[in-house]
Amino acid sequence: MSQLTITEITPAFGADVTGVEPEVPLHPDDEAALREAFDTRGLLLFRGMEGMTSSYQRYLASTVIGKSGVAGEGATGTDEEDGAYFVSNRREGANAPFGRLLFHTDMMWADQPFQVLTLFAVEVEPPSVPTNFTSAAARWDALPDDLRSRIEDLHAVHVTGQQMRADPGDADDLLKPVRSQVRSTTKPIRYEHPRTGRSLLYVSQMMSDRVVELGDADSEQLLSELFAHLYDPDAVWSHDWANGDLVMWDNLAIQHARGNVDVEGPVRTLRKVIAPRPVLDATTESPKFATGG
Numbered sequence: 646m647s648q649l650t651i652t653e654i655t656p657a658f659g660a661d662v663t664g665v666e667p668e669v670p671l672h673p674d675d676e677a678a679l680r681e682a683f684d685t686r687g688l689l690l691f692r693g694m695e696g697m698t699s700s701y702q703r704y705l706a707s708t709v710i711g712k713s714g715v716a717g718e719g720a721t722g723t724d725e726e727d728g729a730y731f732v733s734n735r736r737e738g739a740n741a742p743f744g745r746l747l748f749h750t751d752m753m754w755a756d757q758p759f760q761v762l763t764l765f766a767v768e769v770e771p772p773s774v775p776t777n778f779t780s781a782a783a784r785w786d787a788l789p790d791d792l793r794s795r796i797e798d799l800h801a802v803h804v805t806g807q808q809m810r811a812d813p814g815d816a817d818d819l820l821k822p823v824r825s826q827v828r829s830t831t832k833p834i835r836y837e838h839p840r841t842g843r844s845l846l847y848v849s850q851m852m853s854d855r856v857v858e859l860g861d862a863d864s865e866q867l868l869s870e871l872f873a874h875l876y877d878p879d880a881v882w883s884h885d886w887a888n889g890d891l892v893m894w895d896n897l898a899i900q901h902a903r904g905n906v907d908v909e910g911p912v913r914t915l916r917k918v919i920a921p922r923p924v925l926d927a928t929t930e931s932p933k934f935a936t937g938g
């Protein structure tokens with residue numbers, strides 16, 4: 646029987662997990678309990694994980710999708726070789742160093758975005774900008790019947806993160822990933838999760854460009870209705886970071902966003918590990934970052 650304690654964070658999604666000790670391999674029963682919680686709750690929060698290595702972070706990320714064997718197996722001991730990178734307003738060369746990020750699934754523009762996204766608070770100073778989450782699975786289930794029937798057979802195009810949907814007047818703090826090439830994919834708006842089979846409301850404010858079957862005005866109108874439903878403040882949960890927090894979530898079922906991060910503001914350094922590691926062709930570049938415009 647599992648030795649972990651797993652409690653709901655909100656009725657719709659999220660679970661708080663206690664009983665995981667950094668660097669200690671989990672009993673198979675605990676691994677199974679984590680997988681079950683990950684698939685049913687979509688997001689897991691572990692507090693007090695100070696000192697956790699990137700290889701243990703990678704072990705947990707792989708474990709929740711059933712891809713792992715032994716903790717530390719194949720570990721190299723360096724963050725880079727363990728596939729970790731940083732979201733930080735202080736560290737040299739970090740991703741998303743400043744600015745605001747609209748709700749999205751990472752790599753939503755790709756045919757197969759990676760499955761698990763994990764962030765570990767290496768160093769955060771209060772008041773740290775929270776990360777905001779919503780469940781695309783729970784929001785599909787909560788769709789009003791008339792809206793659901795309108796989108797049942799429609800498709801949307803998702804493009805490399807351009808943050809196109811800033812409201813007028815508040816665009817200045819939006820972080821603009823700049824890429825020399827545009828990538829895109831087309832998916833059903835009712836997207837079946839490849840692992841859990843749950844229906845997802847698969848559009849995002851950051852990356853969804855248009856509804857394939859509709860003209861421009863109707864497409865924008867429908868997307869704005871879907872965003873209002875998906876990002877209803879009552880459906881969003883915000884995590885206030887403390888040192889040692891690890892949050893891992895299903896990148897497809899749960900979308901994330903954040904408010905404006907300032908390079909002069911409190912230190913906010915999060916270590917990011919994803920699973921499985923995506924295979925990108927050699928022409929896919931990392932974005933550079935700019936705001937405004």
Ligand SMILES: [Fe+2]
Binds near residue numbers: 749750751901
């Ligand atoms: Fe992201």
